[in-house]
Amino acid sequence: MIKKQLIMEKALELFAQQGIEATPVQQITDYCGISKGAFYLSFKSKDELIIALIDHFMIQIIADIDYMVKNTENDAELLYTFYYTTFHSFHKHSDFAKIFIKEQTQSFNEELIVKIHYYDRLMEGIILSLIERLYGEKVENTKYDLIYCIKGLMNSYSALFLFNNAPLNRELLCQSLVEKTNLLASHTSVPFITREDFQMLKHPIKEEITKEQIIEMIEQISKEIEEPLEKESLILLKQHLVEPTLSPAIVKGLLENIRKHPHCKWVSYLLFRYYEIE
């Protein structure tokens, strides 16, 4: 166990300096003063080490933030506390934060992507609950959009101090972000991300979605929908998926029927893709 921790610490340092890909296991073990074989007694593979690192730190960071948010009674301080805790955590684990931000878009390892996605969703959940608590009904239509604004601003400023070694006045940064968040929350009238978009993004598109998955999705949506036009269009589209009988023009028309309904956005997008590729 102690060996495992040693490897994780040293690897983290090297990863942050050189990147994960560019750091061979041999270098990690040299840096630890152990043999290569010893590494594989602690971790089945290099990938397992990476996953372990992400879990270890993300759990800490998320737990810190979650704890602070849940234990801040005073709403006036809440936003400031949130930002402060987050940046404090990023700073404390800056080596990890660097890796995480880098691999967020870079990685092609399936398991890693899933992991990163998972923690990203957790963060979004925290931000959303924070927004709801602070602004309540007022942001009903803009809250999902606001999440992406907050994430964008946090990313921009994090990158600044993580990758430029710029001196950081954390208090000022948090004050500044609190002001910006309040501004955006109270005055935004044209949100880009709607509740439906947000739902969509929870199920990120696989490279290929099968016909069966689309059918299943249609069946579920049909139940939730009242409007007869959209409902009938959906049912026809489903039948056409099971056994193609309709002409392209009719299909296109049906797609047009459902495209504007908020619950059908995702499905209509998938169907457009499906028929375009076919």
Add this chain to the structure above:
Amino acid sequence: MIKKQLIMEKALELFAQQGIEATPVQQITDYCGISKGAFYLSFKSKDELIIALIDHFMIQIIADIDYMVKNTENDAELLYTFYYTTFHSFHKHSDFAKIFIKEQTQSFNEELIVKIHYYDRLMEGIILSLIERLYGEKVENTKYDLIYCIKGLMNSYSALFLFNNAPLNRELLCQSLVEKTNLLASHTSVPFITREDFQMLKHPIKEEITKEQIIEMIEQISKEIEEPLEKESLILLKQHLVEPTLSPAIVKGLLENIRKHPHCKWVSYLLFRYYEIE
């Protein structure tokens, strides 16, 4: 020349799908239907291909944006035009945009970092001139900060449609960003990034800065400064660097004297680092 273009096109596709690191030259040449040797007749190395790609597309993207900004007479449309052109360009060159966003933080190739940094600065310059034109004097103290807000928001939303294949209503996105930008520009009172920070970030810190470089920097700043307290403190600190004579307490005090002066922020940070490491 045509061969070069073929390679660039095909490589771009593969890079966007799999990442640069994960795409061997052999795969590129197979995909082009040429031999490995032929690749090396067009490009001296894989790195040269990457640089060529970045130059090719960044020049196009920046030129597009710059042209639109310069040729939009009506200020009311300017911001919208800027966002629209940018996202249009990103969409048009989405394979490249993906690579660029990924490698922005990931890359460890020195030449690549310099390239990316260069184009990033160009973008910042365009954004700055746009802000100055639109808001003028009103944002004198917040304009540098505003750049990072805009970049953050743009990044956040770009990642969304680049990596999630989300369907994009570009008009709505741009409207939304115009509103947000106007909000932030007209109401921000607590900027985080000041003019001085912005200057600093232009010269990103090397891993190690030598004593000589700090001395040189102090000499230059001394000339620009009027205030006697800061000026004298700087001179004493310089002498102490040349030949250490002062006690740690005195040095600390002198650093405290200069730390708040806007022109000394950078130097005081470097000195803090310097004495901490020593």
Add this chain to the structure above:
DNA sequence: TTGACAAATGACTTATTAGTCATTATTATA
């Protein structure tokens, strides 16, 4: 048709790295 030149090839060299496993060292136990 031929010879000279250029273009293209792909087997080969060199280098790197993840992961293995027979061997050795260490520790615990009787």
Add this chain to the structure above:
DNA sequence: TATAATAATGACTAATAAGTCATTTGTCAA
């Protein structure tokens, strides 16, 4: 102290990939 069990080693294998160069193929003018 002897023996068994456990931990650690690092030379080795297999795989991958960048870049080279002797050889082949194609082109075109004489």
